[in-house]
Amino acid sequence: MPQQSQLYIVASRHPRVGKTLLARLLIEFQRISGRPLVGYDLDPREPTFAGCFPNLVWPVDIADTRGQMSLFDRILGDHWRTTVIDLGYGLFDQFFKVMAEIGFEEEARQRSIQPTVLIITDSAPVTAQLTPSCGGVCNRPFSCPCTMKPLRSWSSPRTFRRHRQNTR
Amino acid sequence: MAKPALILVGADKGGVGKTTVARTLLDYFTAHHVPTRAFDTETPKGTLKRFHRDVSEVVDATAVADQMRIIDTLSTTDATVTVVDVRAGLMSPTLHALRDIGFLEAVKKGQITFVVFHILGSSIASLNEIEETAPFTADAEYFLVKNFINNTNFFEWDQATHASYFKKLKDAVVIEIPKLNEMAYEQVELASVPFLTFVANKDGKNETANYSFVLRGYVRHWLGNVWAEYDRVKLLDLFGAAAETTPARAGRRQILGSLATSLAWFRVESFFTASGESDLEKFAISFYCRSSRIG
Numbered sequence: 001m002p003q004q005s006q007l008y009i010v011a012s013r014h015p016r017v018g019k020t021l022l023a024r025l026l027i028e029f030q031r032i033s034g035r036p037l038v039g040y041d042l043d044p045r046e047p048t049f050a051g052c053f054p055n056l057v058w059p060v061d062i063a064d065t066r067g068q069m070s071l072f073d074r075i076l077g078d079h080w081r082t083t084v085i086d087l088g089y090g091l092f093d094q095f096f097k098v099m100a101e102i103g104f105e106e107e108a109r110q111r112s113i114q115p116t117v118l119i120i121t122d123s124a125p126v127t128a129q130l131t132p133s134c135g136g137v138c139n140r141p142f143s144c145p146c147t148m149k150p151l152r153s154w155s156s157p158r159t160f161r162r163h164r165q166n167t168r
Numbered sequence: 169m170a171k172p173a174l175i176l177v178g179a180d181k182g183g184v185g186k187t188t189v190a191r192t193l194l195d196y197f198t199a200h201h202v203p204t205r206a207f208d209t210e211t212p213k214g215t216l217k218r219f220h221r222d223v224s225e226v227v228d229a230t231a232v233a234d235q236m237r238i239i240d241t242l243s244t245t246d247a248t249v250t251v252v253d254v255r256a257g258l259m260s261p262t263l264h265a266l267r268d269i270g271f272l273e274a275v276k277k278g279q280i281t282f283v284v285f286h287i288l289g290s291s292i293a294s295l296n297e298i299e300e301t302a303p304f305t306a307d308a309e310y311f312l313v314k315n316f317i318n319n320t321n322f323f324e325w326d327q328a329t330h331a332s333y334f335k336k337l338k339d340a341v342v343i344e345i346p347k348l349n350e351m352a353y354e355q356v357e358l359a360s361v362p363f364l365t366f367v368a369n370k371d372g373k374n375e376t377a378n379y380s381f382v383l384r385g386y387v388r389h390w391l392g393n394v395w396a397e398y399d400r401v402k403l404l405d406l407f408g409a410a411a412e413t414t415p416a417r418a419g420r421r422q423i424l425g426s427l428a429t430s431l432a433w434f435r436v437e438s439f440f441t442a443s444g445e446s447d448l449e450k451f452a453i454s455f456y457c458r459s460s461r462i463g
Binding site for chain 1: 349350351352380381382383384385386388389
């Protein structure tokens, strides 16, 4: 049986909730394991994720068919690699609509790709009602809500150092 | 034995999607194992033939010899259904010819099943064709096909105009062909294969091709929607072949449906014996997804 490769889709309907941070953490974590890796930054306005890993993460605009082809066809073609997608909040609905329409989930399964949707949770009521907007994909067993806990804000470098010493 | 059936796909106006609709029909019948042959009246080169080489031949609908090739062989051919893709401008002359040779009379007597797919464009000229065609389709199954492939809206924004055309014929049934992604459409054009073959990622020689998965996905989704329209109007029921295929399919669906329900309930029971109530919500979601997929 062929080894399964992972596809992580980091998504949220809202900006500034920590999508790119989580995507970066995933990339860093996967890099340590030494597995073949690729990432896609789907935020055409602010491709921060791609900027962090210039040779590993590619900016893609899925607003048009050409962009959709360069994303989904490449994921399926590179099915031996672990893939991390940072899904910009503005393309949330479109991404899942296209994914459902082209039958990506089924094809991915056939190519031993295991998709995992990491949905960043927040307090907005709309987040709890994601199901209809993403074609039911978010409610599938492979979706996983993630809560980003705020980092403690440090008042000064000294308090930061003290905290580090205490936590070591 | 099933009655011979003739499907005329046409319009006097050009560029409204006649061949596209004819292609979806041929794919539909192929998928439902209905023996079908097709005639492409785009003489001499042919358009439909480029996609469906095996089942179609190019004819000149204005030539008596070719009219004989289509009509006189209806009852002797192995094909249950004959599809004629009538080229632009030939719809009215073809209907006149069918009346003159007594074909429409045979339809009236119930000897032949006659189906007309009238493809409509968004222009008034195209809609005016409905009135011109009506006298010839009284005994036919008449489908008005709104082809949204070029994003038209058929004057739906003006209810009076829309109603004046579409509500006039009480027996006419409207079929809507949704829009297909432009790139996907062009890629199938380039490939010159039936939509079904494209979806299956095969080339004209039935060898594995390298079409984009995204484009194939768009075509599959679109074709599914078109076929849903054909199912809605019970197209297969119009032909004798449908009497064999449809109940068999219905029977299979019923068996699969009850099997799926049993399996789902077996999962419910297994779940409750294996886990506690705290996982109920998680299970409810996965059960819903699985059962809707089965359905």
